[in-house]
Amino acid sequence: MRLILASTLLFATFGAASTMMPAPAFAQSADEIEQAKQHFFDGQKAYQDEDFDAAAKSFLAAYELSERAELLYNVGKSYWMAENLLEAQDYLQRYINAMPEANNAEEVIEAIIEIQQELATQMATVQVTASQPKLEVFVADEDTPRCKIPCAVSLMPGEHTLSVHPAGAEVIKKKITLKAEEQASLNFAIPGQLLIYSDQRSGTVEVAGSGSYSLPMDAAIGLAPGSHNITVTGPDGAFWEGTVEVESGELSEVSLPMASTIPAPEGQGISTLRTVSFALAGLAVGLGAGGAVMGMQAADTHDTLGQRQSALGSVDAAMVEQGRSQQLGANILYAASAASLLAGAGLFTWDLMSGESEEIPASKPAPKSAPEPVEADDDDDLLGL
Numbered sequence: 001m002r003l004i005l006a007s008t009l010l011f012a013t014f015g016a017a018s019t020m021m022p023a024p025a026f027a028q029s030a031d032e033i034e035q036a037k038q039h040f041f042d043g044q045k046a047y048q049d050e051d052f053d054a055a056a057k058s059f060l061a062a063y064e065l066s067e068r069a070e071l072l073y074n075v076g077k078s079y080w081m082a083e084n085l086l087e088a089q090d091y092l093q094r095y096i097n098a099m100p101e102a103n104n105a106e107e108v109i110e111a112i113i114e115i116q117q118e119l120a121t122q123m124a125t126v127q128v129t130a131s132q133p134k135l136e137v138f139v140a141d142e143d144t145p146r147c148k149i150p151c152a153v154s155l156m157p158g159e160h161t162l163s164v165h166p167a168g169a170e171v172i173k174k175k176i177t178l179k180a181e182e183q184a185s186l187n188f189a190i191p192g193q194l195l196i197y198s199d200q201r202s203g204t205v206e207v208a209g210s211g212s213y214s215l216p217m218d219a220a221i222g223l224a225p226g227s228h229n230i231t232v233t234g235p236d237g238a239f240w241e242g243t244v245e246v247e248s249g250e251l252s253e254v255s256l257p258m259a260s261t262i263p264a265p266e267g268q269g270i271s272t273l274r275t276v277s278f279a280l281a282g283l284a285v286g287l288g289a290g291g292a293v294m295g296m297q298a299a300d301t302h303d304t305l306g307q308r309q310s311a312l313g314s315v316d317a318a319m320v321e322q323g324r325s326q327q328l329g330a331n332i333l334y335a336a337s338a339a340s341l342l343a344g345a346g347l348f349t350w351d352l353m354s355g356e357s358e359e360i361p362a363s364k365p366a367p368k369s370a371p372e373p374v375e376a377d378d379d380d381d382l383l384g385l
Contacts (some may be wrong), residue, residue, distance in 0.1 A: 036065040043074065052082035069098035085122075086156055086356070089115045102346065120130065123154045124178035128162065130188035131225060131248035135164040148187070166190050168251060169222055192246035193220035197255045202233030220251055232256055238262050274351045280344030285336045291333030298326035 043058030056078035063071035092112050096105060123126040128137050129150045136145035137153060140161050146153050153162065157180045163173040172188055196205055196217055203215035208229040213221055217233065225248040238258040246252050253346030301323035308316065 032065050036062045036068075039065065040071070043078070047074075047078060047081075050081075052078045053084070056082065056084075056087070069095060072098060073102075073104070076108075080111070085119050089119070103355050116169040119156060122157055122180040124157060124164070124180065124182040124184060126153045126155060126176060126178070127183075127185045128153055128188070129185070130164060130190055132166060132190040135188070135190070137167060138163045138165070161280075162186060164188050164190070169193070169249075189224060190249045192225050192248055193251045194223050194228070194244060194246055195251060195253045196218040196230075196232065197253065198232065198234065199257050200238050200260050203232060203234035203238065205256055206231040206233075232258065234258055237261070274348060277344040277346075277348035277351065280340045280347065284341035284344065287333050287337035287340060291330045291337060294333060295330035296328055298323055301326055 034334070039058045039062035043055045043062065046052070046055035046058055056075050059071050059074040059078060062068070063075065067182050071094035072091050076093075076095060079085075079091060080088035086375070089112055092108050096108055096112070099105070102108070116332070127150070128147070133149055135149045137147050137149060137151060138145050139155065141151065149164070155178055157178050159175060159177045161173055161175050163171050165171050169191060172190070174186060174188065176184060178184060194207075196215070198215055200215055205213040205215060205217070207213070207223065209229075210221070210223060210228070215232070223246045225246055227243050227245055230240075230242060230244050239261050240256050240258055244252065244254055298384055301319060305316070305319055305323065308319075
């Protein structure tokens with residue numbers, strides 16, 4: 001059962017002539033004294049009208065102008081009547097600290113104990129989790145962490161700000177509003193980090209849903225865990241597009257060799273005449289090789305005929321005809337090879353002298369054929385590392 005403090009508020013006298021309370025810590029002007037009086041009377045009226053929040057604010061304004069410690073009692077009592085237990089406990093405790101020998105000190109101490117017991121019954125519990133374990137959990141601006149994830153944090157009803165401090169990343173804050181005795185949960189999605197290396201001296205990295213970044217990257221970018229669509233463009237048409245996986249609380253480093261995706265500049269394709277001349281040169285080599293093989297076969301046939309003539313005194317007419325055919329084929333192939341070689345040389349000379357031949361446009365690599373990303377390591381020798 002709630003302890004009821006004395007029904008009357010403490011009356012504070014204002015002015016230098018007062019003997020009821022210690023002198024204020026600073027000199028008061030006449031205007032400040034009048035203001036403090038007015039706030040005090042406003043607080044009395046609001047308290048009588050049962051507007052306890054307004055009464056607490058008026059008494060607090062009077063205290064801040066006068067530094068009369070008795071007014072802390074009035075502030076605490078008003079907050080208690082307004083069921084703002086945390087503020088009530090705070091101001092009643094400040095009153096006892098300032099006036100430990102006050103006539104009502106024992107009564108106020110009992111009230112503080114009762115408030116603390118009532119607060120304990122209203123505490124809510126928040127189960128705090130995160131995608132990265134063992135992070136310390138802070139409440140509001142507290143310097144000391146409450147616990148390490150996963151853990152439970154007990155809080156009073158109302159709005160609270162909880163935060164975690166992942167290593168190498170910015171502080172993550174979340175607000176939660178709690179009711180008395182509520183069992184709630186709060187999860188922190190710890191971002192991962194992505195760092196892209198490339199052989200391009202400049203360029204742009206587009207991360208879908210996140211933003212645009214410049215190459216070379218000076219620092220890793222924070223991204224939510226999961227898959228991210230990445231588009232990288234460099235100078236002279238260098239291009240890469242793909243998906244990168246980012247893990248919670250981890251640094252993902254990706255190396256992109258993009259030089260091979262740069263298309264050949266306009267006007268530097270291979271001319272038609274030069275292409276034909278190279279083809280004729282290749283044909284000449286092939287025909288010459290064929291003529292050499294057939295010539296060797298004709299030579300073997302001639303040797304065989306000579307051996308038979310020595311041994312038998314006669315020759316085989318069919319074999320003589322075969323040798324003649326082989327020799328004729330070899331001669332034809334030699335002639336064709338020479339003609340192809342001369343034609344190719346002529347076309348090549350014509351191309352060099354004219355400089356205006358039709359060109360075959362350089363092909364542009366399709367984005368889908370861009371090289372796959374590779375995991376970066378300490379031995380990478382790419383620009384931007």
